Amino acid sequence: MLSFKIAARFLKSSPGQSILIMAGIAVGIATQIFVGSLITSLKADLVDSAVGSSAHITLQAVNDGATVTGDMAADAAASEDVISTAVPVRTLSGIYVNGDDSVPLSITGGNAEKLDTIYGLSRRMAEGSFRLNEGEAVVGTVFAETYDVRPGDELDILLASGSPATFTVTGVFDLGQAAANERIVFVDAGSAADALQMGDDEYSAVQIQLSDVFASSEVAERLADEFDVEAVDWQAENEQLLTGLTAQSGSSVMIQGFVLVAVALGIASTLAISAVQKTRQIGILKAIGMSDAASGRIFLWQAALLGAGGTLGGIALGFGLIALFSVIPVSFSIRPEPSFVALSAVIGITVAMLSAVIPARSTSRLDPIEVIQNG
């Protein structure tokens, strides 16, 4: 502990120098926390916008026209911890005709409560309420505005089978995507079964959401094998988005890496100067019996103290920057992950310690005679 005590005293004896180097570390760590959290939050926001309100994996029968069962949905949900919800649905297509204009629709029929677990419709109603009793439907905002459809209106759809169907609109949803808000219509499970001539336990597909969206490829593969179905995952259908996200993460890691290198060089040069400044004292301490190892530890402790102080300051500064960012009106907020902040702290202190290796080694090699002889 004597090495620690001497290190602390050396730092205290040059307060300006100590504060400057801690400020340097703080800026580096703050940049790391801010940039890292910004990119992570941006990625999460983009992924959430893209697939937050849709199925991450869709299980369908391998043969056209074949169906899957409600039990399969329950079994799939039980088979993997990462599956947060598995909902059996009946999907069909139709056309909405309005005078000369017509729009193709993608109709999803299912239990309202279960559909809510994937699409979050009850939270996303722009108008009316989310309710799907027999013969009821909800439509998207773009569709509602384009064709002036309001809750309570009757909606006539020409189904792909050629037969017409009429639904009562109970609400208008906003899924955050224009295409989905124009084309998707949710209807009750019974009406969809009638239209598709399906039995009570027959469904077109099982839609699945995962707690970890990036596990979809592996989970889809396992589910396809286990249930002998076709499993389509969102990543296979969104390759461009994924390429963009990977590039973004890569550039973020590079920025963080360069910042850390700059911090390390700053600490190393300051400690090297400090080692030269304190050569006389180290020589005296060695002359009165301090070992090479103990004298080297003085600089490791100095680095640890500077690293810890700078890192704490950096965390405070990083959170300050994030708070400042929240004032700017953007579509998403930065949510720093505690584990990432902890990792940044560990990296900050480790980089500081590594930067001290060279001055610590040169100090431990110093011969006291060099100092004593020179007065």
Place this chain on the structure above:
Amino acid sequence: MADLLVADALEKVYGEGASATRALKNVSFTVKEGEFASIVGQSGSGKSTLLNLIGLLDAPTSGTVLFAGENTTAMGRKGRSRVRNEGLGFVFQFHHLLPEFSVWENLTMPAQIAGQAIDAELRDRTLKMLDLLGLEGFEKKNANQLSGGQKQRVAIGRALMNQPKLILADEPTGNLDTKNTEMVYDLFRTINAELGTTFLIVTHDRVVAQQTDRILEVRDGELVQDVRNDYAG
């Protein structure tokens, strides 16, 4: 009295080949426990080199230094550090105190290096040392706030704190006025008499050397004289 220090055939050569300089040539002598001796010589005679070798601050090119029965020449850096801390006390011309630390901290530094806890015994020993040095009330002062004579007294106290067997003093009064010089020698004599600590004082000043019991003279790297001085004290 037992032999405390045995220097045997010490040689120190700086440089190599044609530019090699023999700073010490086959120097041998023995110092017994409790002696109060001096090494004299002109500047460049090799006396400080000799002090550095017997103080384990430097290694001889050949020859051995036995300290308290241990062959220090065969020791590694760690072993030499331990002997410097536990067995030797240094007093340098330029006091060499640690400016970042108080008088109290400078005094207790050798004990702390030895791994001793700051307990009642150490506190008591430090207070007694302050009393012996005539520095009561100065313990909280920073080393930089002291006069030259006070700094040298603290340096002497630091050298004594681990109760070493041998004090090596290199021109300890070189930077002091007459009054402080006398005070330092009185202090050395008191410690030698009361604690039995052995002293080896390097000086270029024959007047100073005359106050010691034994005078070893170094000239051109050789020990040319080793005499008892019955007129000292």
